Amino acid sequence: MFEALSTRLNGVFDKLRRRGALSEADVTEALREVRVALLEADVALPVARDLIAKVRERAVGVEVIRSVSPAQQVIKIVNDALVEALGGGEGAEAPGLDLNAPSPVPILMVGLQGSGKTTTSGKIALRLRTRDKKKVLLASLDVARPAAQLQLQTLATQAGVMSLPIVPGQSPLEIAARAMDMARRELFDVVILDTAGRLSIDDALMSEVAAVKAATKPHQTLLVVDAMTGQDAVNTARNFQDRVGVNGIVMTRVDGDARGGAALSMRATTGAPIRLLGAGEKLDALEDFHPDRIASRILGMGDIVSLVERAAETIDRDEAEKLAAKMKKGTFDLEDFASQLKQVGKMGNLSGILGMLPGMGAMKAQIGNAKIDDKMVGRQAAIISSMTAKEKRNPDIIKASRKKRIASGAGVTVQDVNRLLKQFDDMSAMMKRMNKLGQKGLMRGGLG
Ligand code: GDP
Numbered sequence: 001m002f003e004a005l006s007t008r009l010n011g012v013f014d015k016l017r018r019r020g021a022l023s024e025a026d027v028t029e030a031l032r033e034v035r036v037a038l039l040e041a042d043v044a045l046p047v048a049r050d051l052i053a054k055v056r057e058r059a060v061g062v063e064v065i066r067s068v069s070p071a072q073q074v075i076k077i078v079n080d081a082l083v084e085a086l087g088g089g090e091g092a093e094a095p096g097l098d099l100n101a102p103s104p105v106p107i108l109m110v111g112l113q114g115s116g117k118t119t120t121s122g123k124i125a126l127r128l129r130t131r132d133k134k135k136v137l138l139a140s141l142d143v144a145r146p147a148a149q150l151q152l153q154t155l156a157t158q159a160g161v162m163s164l165p166i167v168p169g170q171s172p173l174e175i176a177a178r179a180m181d182m183a184r185r186e187l188f189d190v191v192i193l194d195t196a197g198r199l200s201i202d203d204a205l206m207s208e209v210a211a212v213k214a215a216t217k218p219h220q221t222l223l224v225v226d227a228m229t230g231q232d233a234v235n236t237a238r239n240f241q242d243r244v245g246v247n248g249i250v251m252t253r254v255d256g257d258a259r260g261g262a263a264l265s266m267r268a269t270t271g272a273p274i275r276l277l278g279a280g281e282k283l284d285a286l287e288d289f290h291p292d293r294i295a296s297r298i299l300g301m302g303d304i305v306s307l308v309e310r311a312a313e314t315i316d317r318d319e320a321e322k323l324a325a326k327m328k329k330g331t332f333d334l335e336d337f338a339s340q341l342k343q344v345g346k347m348g349n350l351s352g353i354l355g356m357l358p359g360m361g362a363m364k365a366q367i368g369n370a371k372i373d374d375k376m377v378g379r380q381a382a383i384i385s386s387m388t389a390k391e392k393r394n395p396d397i398i399k400a401s402r403k404k405r406i407a408s409g410a411g412v413t414v415q416d417v418n419r420l421l422k423q424f425d426d427m428s429a430m431m432k433r434m435n436k437l438g439q440k441g442l443m444r445g446g447l448g
Contacts, residue, residue, distance in 0.1 A: 001227055002260040002298045008037035009078075009299055016071040027059055027074060034078060042230045042261030047085065047268045054081045079295050087267040087274060088291025096275055096288040097124070097248070101219040104137070104183035105190045108216060110209050110244060111224035112236060113197030116252035116278050118148065120224050121194045122155030123278065123286040129161050134189040139164035139179035141172035141212060142196035152194055159283055162188075172196065172208055176216050193218070201236065206243045213244055221246045222275070225266075227258035234265045241270040252278030255285070263294070334392040337424055338384040341377050382410040383420050395421055 012033040016026065031052050038048040058077045083089050099105050107124070111117045121138060128134040138156045140163075142148035149166045156163035164179045176193055183191040195212060198205040213221060223246040225233040233251070240246055249266055254277045266274055274289045326332045384392065386409030391398050398406070398421060407414045 001254045001256065001258040001263075002041075002294070003257070005037055005041035005260050006298050008040065009034060012037065013071065013075050013078075013299070016074060027056075030074065031056055038261065038264070041259045041264070044231065044234060044261070044265040044269060047265045050268065051081050051085055051264075054084075075299065079299055082264070082295040082298060083291045085264050085267060086289075086291035086294055088295070092291065093273055095290045097128075098220055098275075099128075099132075099134075099190065103190070104180070104188045105220075106180065106216050106218040107190060107192045108209075108213055108218035108221045109192060109194045109224060110221060110240060110246065111197055112201070112226075113145075113199050115197065115224045115226045116250075117197055117224040118142075118152055118155065118194055119281065119283075120222075120250050120252060120276070120278055120286070121152065121192045122159050123283050124276070125156065125161045125192055126159035126283045127286055128190055129159065135187065136161040137164060137179060137183050137186075137188045137191045138162070138194070139175060139191065140194045141175050142194065143170070143172060143175075144196045148194075148196065155283070172212055173215055176212050180216060201239045206239075209240075209244050220248050220275075222248045222250050223272070224250045224252060224278075225262070226253050227251045227260070227262060228253045228256050230259060230262050231265075233262045234269050237266060237270045237272070241272060246270070246272050248272060248275040250274070250276040250278060251289075255279045260298070332428065334384050334387060334395055334424060335389075337427070338381055338392075341381055341384075379410070379412055379416065380420055383407075383412060383417055386410040395424060 012030050016030050034055070035048055035052045038051065039045065043051075055074075055077050058081075059074055080089065087093075097107070109117050109121050118140070125136045125138050128136050136159075138152055138159075138161055140149040140152035142152075153163045153166065164175065164182060167175075167178070170178070172195065179191055179193060182188075193212065193216060195209050196205070221244065223237055223240050225237055227233065229236075237246075237249060249270070249272050251263055251266070251274055254263075263274060266272070277287045277289050279285045279287055326336055383406060386406045387398070391402065391406075398417075403414050403417045407417050410417075
């Protein structure tokens with residue numbers, strides 16, 4: 001459901017990444033475009049405004065990590081702000097349902113008619129039975145629509161769980177009491193109470209749902225909203241939150257082409273987390289809502305985000321700065337190359353990472369995508385460590401006989417040694433070019 005937003009944001013960040021250094025004007029322009037993209041995706045105005053303000057504030061104060069580009073850091077900051085808007089980040093609740101309560105755990109399903117409430121009840125029941133091995137009871141409190149209770153009964157059969165026997169003429173409160181009673185007697189783990197919906201918010205509906213809630217004290221009151229209704233879903237949620245009180249949101253029809261903004265506004269507007277997503281009509285089309293995964297789906301740049309995270313965690317700052325200074329002075333030798341490789345090696349699996357590191361793009365292009373792995377880094381480190389100190393400082397003296405000695409010392413072929421020397425040559429040449437440009441490519445003193 002986030003395709004359009006994702007495409008827009010990708011465009012903004014592509015532009016940003018083509019610049020080596022970022023001026024304040026670049027960042028401001030990019031954020032302006034991010035804001036427009038959010039609004040076009042139907043994110044509520046105050047939510048978009050807050051998000052941009054947060055990103056700007058953090059971008060200004062950010063410490064530059066030398067091993068990643070400023071644009072990548074901006075992307076990471078936007079990503080973190082998105083994760084927070086989606087209800088994730090530090091201190092957030094675990095994704096999915098919260099069933100941490102004494103059995104039988106009552107779950108109350110509320111929402112407008114047609115939002116997917118009954119289908120979602122069936123989906124949750126199926127998942128709890130099959131994945132979590134729970135004994136689940138389904139009960140429909142919808143006495144307004146004659147077919148509603150039968151519909152839930154059919155879904156229960158499909159999900160392989162019990163449904164409360166239908167007794168005509170009972171009120172929603174009576175049905176709820178009977179369901180809880182049966183669940184206690186027959187030792188059910190979870191009772192899912194599906195309430196009646198209306199086509200739009202009305203007082204009678206709200207009072208009915210509030211009364212059921214007061215009587216059953218549900219551990220989770222889940223509001224089901226249709227993602228396709230965009231901003232209306234957010235308004236519905238605000239209403240339910242004010243008048244009934246919910247502690248979780250299920251967003252359905254995310255398999256459609258909804259613009260996704262509602263998902264981004266939901267947390268800020270209601271305070272309740274989106275817990276689950278409905279992604280189809282079938283009973284197994286239910287997903288936990290992971291703010292971090294959704295954010296990287298929106299940005300389409302999960303690789304960059306984790307790169308920046310890992311770089312910040314593992315790259316030795318002093319070491320990186322020493323190397324950068326040597327690059328600048330043109331005294332970078334094979335010893336330094338080895339220590340750069342070690343830093344890269346620390347970041348774990350390398351596919352796709354090398355090309356993003358400043359100065360390593362050329363190397364990656366040479367080696368080709370497929371062969372970049374930890375083994376290769378190890379082999380290269382072994383080659384370099386088979387060299388004498390003099391050779392490392394002066395690679396030019398490494399001719400045929402030295403190559404043979406180094407190769408056998410490292411347990412590789414002479415071609416491997418040649419390849420490494422060629423990479424080092426290319427890299428030195430590139431650094432000289434960079435130095436001629438006066439290191440304009442690196443931004444100094446923060447991103448702001
Ligand atoms: P209720 O009135 O809120 O109980 O809504 P229903 O559960 O009866 O769902 C209304 C319609 O939406 C049904 O045709 C469902 O199959 C369909 N539906 C429910 N959830 C989803 C979903 O996640 N994706 C899609 N594509 N359809 C859904």
